[in-house]
Amino acid sequence: MAFLCRFLARLFADRAGNVLAIVGAGMIPLAMMIGSGIDISRAYMAKSRMQSACDAASLAARRVMRNDTFTSEVDRTGKEFFAFNYPAGIYGTEAFTPVITKPQAGVVRVTAASRIPTAVMNLFGFRTLPVEVSCNASLNFVNTDIVLVLDVTGSMNDTVGGSVKIQALRDAVLALYDELAPVQAQLRAQGQRLRYSIVPYSSTVNVGRLLYAQNPSYLRTNTTVPSRVANFNQPVYAANSPTRSEGWQIYNGTLTSSDCQTYVGQSEQAGGGPAPTPTTVTRYFGNSAGNGFSQSRNWGWSGAPDTSNTYRSCRRWRVVETTTYETRYSHSNWTYRQVSFDVSNYIKPSGSLTFATSAVGTVPTAGSYNAQQLAAIGSGTSTAQSVWNGCIEERDTTTSIDGGSSLSIPSAAKDLNINLIPSDDSSRWRPMVPDLLFTRNVGSTSDNHNGGATDTTLWIKNNSYSSGYWACPDEARRLAEWDRSTLNAYLQKLAPVGGTYHDIGMIWGARFASTRGVFADACETYAGMPCNRHVIFMTDGAQTAYCGVYSAYGVERNDMRVMGSTNCSSDSQTNSVTANLLSRHEQRFRMACNATKNLGASVWVIGFDTSLNSNLINCATNAGQADTATNRDALIAKFRAIGNKIGALRLTQ
Structure with a gap:
């Protein structure tokens, strides 16, 4: 033991070869650090790619979800987008299937979880790393x-x-x-x-009723359209009820009884005239009761100037009926032109416009009358009621918009001024009045026509007659x-x-x-x-654009609001589309x-x-x-x- 201690002490004191030992000992943790960095970086890239695929899948799935209903189409679409953006096996990812759900109203959720193999950390017992993502997608409405x-x-x-x-x-x-x-x-x-x-x-x-309900002043109370006036210039004389005057008429002188009887029984006499000069009818009777000759009343009656002899005073009851005449006028012909009508009652809820359906009858003063005026003053004229359906003619515009490329709206084009509030008739809308519409030759300001008083068809071209065309869609x-x-x-x-x-x-x-x-x-x-x-x-x-159709811009052939003086070409007087228009x-x-x-x-x-x-x-x-x-x-x-x-x-x- 003492020997071992001395050996270690000498070894500790001897520093020769230490670097190699230290480096050798440090290689293991260094290898672990580098390996983990590589594998974690791969895992991060895999997760980033998977997150992008998740986001795309959730957005695509939410896009196809209809009526907030999760269907197989939603599930399939989400998985297809996920697979497209994260192909199977990329980064060595283990097989997995993303899960697509609807966790709450309007939301699609996608979740996915897998693992990727390690490249270096596998040497140290870490064979795989987890990769998990989750995302929600919704449609954001305000x-x-x-x-x-x-x-x-x-x-x-x-x-x-x-x-x-x-x-x-x-x-x-x-x-x-x-x-x-x-x-x-x-x-x-x-x-x-x-x-x-x-x-x-x-x-x-069809917006007229909506405009009126918002503000009645948004609509014109008069409108001018291609129509016609009936000319009444032929005088006719209408007899007034006769006036009656009556009383005794005494013969100037004396008569015999038989002559007096002849005097009393004299036949009816007519006088005056011709109309419009007053005419008279004179009738004679025995007395005010209308009896025939009575000698005691008619010849030498009590109190008469001469009551004796063969010749006596004679009298009779005379009745004079005087007829005076009113001069009136009957229809002569038609003039087709722009005509103004009062539509103040026509545009009201439950309102209407009374118009004459013919020019039959007479008027008190010679002149020209539109259908509305004729209905008011005509005698013997048939009439009808026109009720507005709510369709409109646009407010005033300009003919300067000639088909160019400019998107700048001219100030005169009030029809195209979206936010303009009406302040005068040029900026107000007109009600359509199809019952009063009568067109005329293209470009003309006035045309005369000698059709009969009952003519109610539209004058279209060259004195021929046919129905014009107009339409009114359902109310907006x-x-x-x-x-x-x-x-x-x-x-x-x-x-x-x-x-x-x-x-x-x-x-x-x-x-x-x-x-x-x-x-x-x-x-x-x-x-x-x-x-x-x-x-x-x-x-x-x-x-489309028609010269002869009654549209929001009137009848172009006569109103000329869009094309102006250039008007519709002569080959486009009927209902065919005109290139310029x-x-x-x-x-x-x-x-x-x-x-x-x-x-x-x-x-x-x-x-x-x-x-x-x-x-x-x-x-x-x-x-x-x-x-x-x-x-x-x-x-x-x-x-x-x-x-x-x-x-x-x-x-x-």
Whole structure:
């Protein structure tokens, strides 16, 4: 023992070769440190890659989850995205299957756990390292306003893929509602809201009753349209009830009894005239009771001037009926021109406008009378009542929008000024008055026509007569929190009618989505939270423009509001699309789209059974928000997809 102690003491004192020993002893922990760094780094990279795959999987799975329902599609999509971003076996990862669940409303959770083999630490008994990830994804909604601008033109009555297009549209809107119903319930529970507005459009929109309810002064009380006046210049004489004067007439001299009898029985006499000079009828009787000759009363009567001898005084009872005449005037011909009508009662709830349906009868004063005036003063004229359906003509515009590329709205284009509050007739809307409409030759200011007084057809061209065309879609609805049954009842009433004027649809979509203007229904914030606004524009056809159709801009062939003095070309006097007019309406559509986006609303465009031209594609906020659907199922899918995209998809864990 003493020897061992001395040996160790000498060894401790002898420092030769110590470095080698120390290095040898330090290699083991150094190897462990380096090895753990390598393996932990690999584990970190694996987890980072796995976390990215988890995030992508949860976002993708949440994106396809509809009606807040967890389905096999949600599970499959999540796993496919996870596998794409984290291939099996990468980093030597042991086989595993991610778990996808719905832990709470609106949330998709993805979890995954595996192990990766070690490369160095395996020498020290650590064969694998754990790798675990978890993530949640949800659609983040705040107050949301959705304005549906829906093409309900006549072609929506066509069939595509075995389904009537208008019914497919109804189903698609309900699918959008169902997609967002859970969101609506969540927002309501949080004191927030999700609202819908619907603007059916064709060649005009039905918003007049909404405007009147908001403020009656937003509508004109008079309007001027292509119509006609009845000219009454032919004098006719209407007899007044005759006046009667009567009394004894004594013969100047004396007569025999027989001559007196002849005198009393003298025949009726007519005098005066011709009309309008008064006429008379004189009749003679034996006395005021109308009896015949009576000698004691008519010849030598008691108290007569001469009562004796063969010749005596003679008298008779004379009745004179005098007829005076009123000069009146009958119909001569028609003049077709712009005519002003008083619509102050017409625009009222339960109001109407009385108008003459013909020019039969007479008027008291020669002149020209529109149908409303004639109904008020005409005698013998048949009349009818016109009741407003709520469709409007746009307020004043300008003809300077000639189809160019500028998106700057001229100050005179009050129709395109989304937020302008009416202050005079130029900025007020007109009610449509189809019952009073009569068109005339293109470009003319006035045309005469010698048709009969009962002529009630529209004068279209070259003295030929045919019916003009106009359409009125169903009434629009302002932003509101709809329930499904009310929405379905409204959608079922939508009826296809009219031609496709995209500009008027988008103009009113913008007005309903605006935070200012005549309705100011949309919001920037509500209940202390921001508001998102979306306009979904759906159409099944291209823009049209007709010279002879009564649209939101009147009848272009005569009103000339869009083209002005250039007017419609001579080969476009009927209801055919005119290229020059079309380009102007397309430019208005582009301006309206730009104005909508400038309001801060996000615009989505869907073409149903139709391709999208550059105007429609560019109307959307971005190219990804413009798409087409070829059949009912595809249309429903598009509406659902929009519902699934309008929220802010985000990771919550």
